[in-house]
Amino acid sequence: MEGQPDIEPRNQDQMDSEREPAEDEWKSWQRGQVRNTLHLMSAAAQWILLLACLIYLGIDSLQPSTSRSDEVLWTHIRYTGKSIKGVDINLTAEVGSIQIRNGSIMITRDGLYLVSLKGSIHFSDLHMLTLTLWKTDKTTSSVLWEQIVQDRDNAVNLTTVLYLFEQDNITLRTSSNATIEDLSFSLALLSPFVCSL
Template sequence: MGPERSAAEEMRGQGEPAGEECKPCQGAQAASALHLVSAVAQWILLLACLIYLGMDFLQPSASQGDKVPWTHIRYTGKSVKGVAVNLTAELGPMQIRNGSILIPCDGLYLVSLKSFIYLEEEAWLKLTLRGTHEASSSALWEQTVHSDSTVNLTTALYLFQQDSITLWTNSNASISDLSFTLVLISGNKC
């Protein structure tokens, strides 16, 4: 039995240094496992944030249209020099009063305007989209139209609550198939 004990003791003696050598390996494995758990937790948190942010997009589009201010206008008629074009809403919850579109809240708006202009008296006219803020009025966009031509505008404008938007010409003209759309794309929802 003596030689067996010495072999067992020898095995234990060899096992102890081997165990001490594996402690750094076990520490590295624990750190790897901790990094893996942390990465999985971060991905789950990221996914939860994306789901939370995407909740509005998952709702039916009918309720989205009620939340986002927008209007779509179609117009065919005459413009009178120095008088705002009498716009009326075809679709959308934004109000129009006396031909002016009332801006319900601050934000960045997408503006799209397309039309064909027939000049009646002059060789050219200036088509102006004006913004009125409190008592002051300024041109937001202008285009000079020579002879009979098509007008195309697609732009983004930052507008303020209680502003109003009007369309003006500096000459008499016939406006055909005017399509005007204004949609809040970023800002405070009202």
């Protein structure tokens, strides 16, 4: 062909030298893609494992534990009767696993206890009296809770959490003679104190 310069065929070495950087770049890009894919798969596997652990723990915590239910200490007392000034009310358990001896609730384990006390008190000789929840241990006696009850509002209502110790005895008494109606007294161990040596 006239008028066109002859195109010399490229030298094979020149083409190979141009192809090598392109191939190296392509191989490098492929290794990066493989590395990214492996990182993504590893992260997905870790998330799936974490989710499986959380589901296992959730299901395990929802199942009732037989050993824990055996350890729950509680009592429920209903009382209607007379109280004598300064004398402990003779409580007897209606249901529950906490023992009551001589009108005293016997605490056998250290821990936080939920206490609920409801009822009404009627009296005639004074305009008010004091209802007291006592704690007695081997050497001392102390007040856990007190409420002044007046004749116009004779309702008693207590809901609280108390820390009680093993060997404590819990009693209830009034500061004057009274008639107690529908007294409901509940005590339940919320969380025992565990001493680890």
